[in-house]
Amino acid sequence: MPGARPNYILLPVSPLFIAFSLTCAFMLNLLPWGQWTGAPDFVALVLVFWGIHQPRKVGIGVAFAMGLLMDVHDATLLGENALAYTLLSYVATMIHRRVLWFPVLTQAMHVFPLLLLAQAIQSFVHFFATGRFPGWLHFIESAVAVALWPVITWLLLAPQRRAVDRDHTRPI
Template sequence: MIMPRGQQQLLMPASPLFIWGSLVLAMSLNMLINMGWVGRAVWVPDILALVLVFWVIHQPLRIGVGVAFVLGLAMDVHQSSLLGQHALAYTTLSFLAIGIHRRLLWFSVPSQAAQVLPFFFAAHVLSLVVRLMTGGDFPGWWMVLAPLLEALLWPVVSVLLLMPQRRAPNPDANRPL
């Protein structure tokens, strides 16, 4: 049976193991990107922030501000940046995402990307302000590309992370929903 237009597909509950596995994979990918592939380029999107915002929006009771703080501290330690710089950015990002998570899920995925774009900008600006207040150098205007790339990656991350939750649209005796 084809789903009627305007109705969303029913999703299975997200597995906690899958949620945590995707966060660990995103953090590992962030670390790999920062260590070897492009170095510490400021235009590179923050994959961990992207996956974290996704799970905060889709599973706010499981992933929240506390998880964002711990992951931010881990990224601070890895990048040997000011302790709390990423933690502050990630917790702010999570707080903003929790504030709109109910409303955001009513929109299409491209519209969601447009709505989380200002949050990514705010997180990068907050991180930049903390960096500049502690005597760091301005990294350059290329850093504007990072939130744009994160918003462009939002549909890809949404499709990939919602894949295991999709139910079959054809009900039968073995799948009644």
């Protein structure tokens, strides 16, 4: 079929690469731009990515641990991010088979409600604990994260792609 996108057989992902990507996402969240309006939550984005692409390797336990780290960093109510990331990881694991059938831009449209849900949970817990609503502009963060989905997908799948020039002595 002309114009169809090629289907690649991906190599297995290294657990060290998963840990490295989560560490990099955490470090990006530590930078001062995390306090700006519209700055994406990189940890949530990478957790959703690995929850969709590798649900057996990155699950709810990893999401909970990353959420506790973000709670400590943000000095928020302990468990605010942990609850949001845990639910985010759970839903991403639930829909992972369906989402992988779609192209990257359609995947981004499936990820958008997940990120909005995580932000809504964080806002609800924050509002319940402090009585202050962060404002509607706070939810722009999900739109910015979805705009980064194709870039994140390309970066995190790059080590798993096979060489373009195949060696004909290999069986696959």
